[in-house]
Amino acid sequence: MAPAYISRPAIALAPHKVLTEEIVNDIKAHHPTHPRIRTIPRHITRSAVGTRYFSxxxxxxxxxxxxxxxxxxxERTAQAYADAVDMAEAAARQLLDDQGVAPEEVDVLITSHSVSGGRLPGIDIPLADRLGLRPDVCRMPFSVVACAGGALAMARTADMLAARPDATVLSVVSEPLSTxxxxxxHEISHMIxxxxxxxxxxxxxxxxxxxxxPSLRIDASFEYRLPTSAAAYFTRPDAAGVHFDSTAASxxxxxxxxxxxxxxxxxxxTDIPIIHTGSPGxxxxxAxxxxxxxxxxxxxxxxxxQIGNVGGSAALDILARTHDAPPADGANVTVVAYGPGFYMAACRGVWCA
Structure with a gap:
């Protein structure tokens, strides 16, 4: 089977930096009579996020x-879709430039995006147009894996290269979760x-x-769906927009x-872990x-x-940080991410310096 080497990721953050203090003050202003308003700030600060970036x-x-x-x-989901495409284009263009790869050299496009209310087509179609990818590029769009998107993209890249060893695979994850x-x-989970x-x-x-x-060679992958977990984490659309909910099962x-x-x-x-940023716990x-x-x-x-939980992009941001302080050649790397209802995607491989 052909090996699968994953490049250093390119990261595109949304333009508006928001401090946790601003989030806490915003909640206090909008929920002054909430029965747990005094404890909400403590719940939020326990998430350990200092800053995040909104579109x-x-x-x-x-x-x-x-x-x-x-x-x-x-209007809200249309804007989220537009934001997702804009961020995806920024990350992909930076990556292609960094790697010295022309758009026409890309053979496979894998994308992941999940919070635009099920809009069709997925972000892969406008992204391919904006980047100037060939019309015959093979597409693999994910729309429901959310926070597991980055790890799953690595796994599917390895699967694709096993079938098409001469291919160049471009994977792009984009999540405007602030929508x-x-x-x-009003629930405490929503405040968190x-x-x-x-x-x-x-x-x-x-x-x-x-x-x-330097790159990460993916040697194996694993996926696990927690049985009867559909209500652990889920989105809920209504007239105002798309909401993110959870139950005690989470x-x-x-x-x-x-x-x-x-x-x-x-x-x-495992020498180096890359673990989804769902919470410090x-x-x-x-780990x-x-x-x-x-x-x-x-x-x-x-x-x-420093950037909060950015969904499927999180694992790739952590991989980029690993490049900033790289381990020794041959170090064992394990990637683990989780997505809704409840689903785990993992990869293991070797650091190639």
């Missing part, structure tokens, strides 16, 4: 601004999500030929998946399952603190 200012009607009767789900920020949502999520896109190239620059979902992860890993010794629990501590998972914790 629009916090007080825009497309995020947390005053309700605008002219902006409902149609789910809504003051119509307001402080947790950020907007970003990320892109990488996959080839079966080892690049001259609180134990990671713990229930980790035995399957350790069973798959077996005697594989998720990062720590996953411990891999036999590692928080210091080993520092790039995941730093990503969460």
């Amino acid at each position: 629009h200012p916090l007080h825009s009607p497309y995020v947390g601004g005053a309700a605008d009767p002219t902006i409902g789900i149609t 789910t920020y809504s003051h119509a949502d 999500f307001k402080g947790l999520f950020g907007d970003a896109a990320a892109a990488f190239l996959g080839t079966s030929t080892r690049p001259t620059t 609180l134990t979902a990671v713990k229930e998946c980790l035995p399957k992860l350790t069973e798959w890993v077996r005697d594989w010794k 998720i990062i720590t629990a996953t 411990h399952a891999l036999g590692l501590d928080d210091q080993a998972a520092r790039h995941s914790h730093n990503s969460l603190e």
Whole structure:
């Protein structure tokens, strides 16, 4: 089987930096009589996010601004779709430039995007047009894997290269999660999500030929769907927009998946973990399952603190941070990400310096 080498990802952050203090003040202003208003700031700060980036200012009607009767789900999801395409293009263009690859050299386009209310076509069609990809490029668009998108894109890149070893695979993940920020949502979980999520896109190239620059070689992948977990995390559309919800089932979902992860890993010794930034607890629990501590998972914790949970782009941001402080050649790398209802996608491979 042909090897699969993953390039250094390019990251495109949304333009508007938002501090956690601003989120807390915004919630206080919009929910002054909430029965738990005194404890909400503590719940938000426990997420450990210091800053995140939104596609629009916090007080825009497309995020947390005053309700605008002219902006409902149609307008809000259309704007989220446009934001996703813009970020995806920025990340992909930067990547192609960094890697010295012309658009016409791309043979396969994998995309992941999940918060535009099921809009068709997916972001792959306008993205291919904007980048100038060939009309015969093979497309693999994901629209429901959300936070698992980056890890799954790595896995599918390896699958595609096994079938088409001469292909150049471009993968792009773009998630404007701030579109789910809504003051119509009152549960504590909603308040946490307001402080947790950020907007970003990320892109990488996959080839079966080892690049001259450092890369991650993917050797194996694993996926696990937690049975009867459809209500753990899910989106809920209504007239105002798309909302992100969870139930009590979400609180134990990671713990229930980790035995399957350790069973798959077996005697594989992970040196470098790339763990989805769902929360500090998720990062720590996953690191411990891999036999590692928080210091080993520092790039995941730093990503969460500095840009928030950016969905499927998170794993790729952490991979980019690993390039900034690269391990030794031959280090073992394990990638783990989680998506709704509850689903785990993982890859393992070797660092190629």
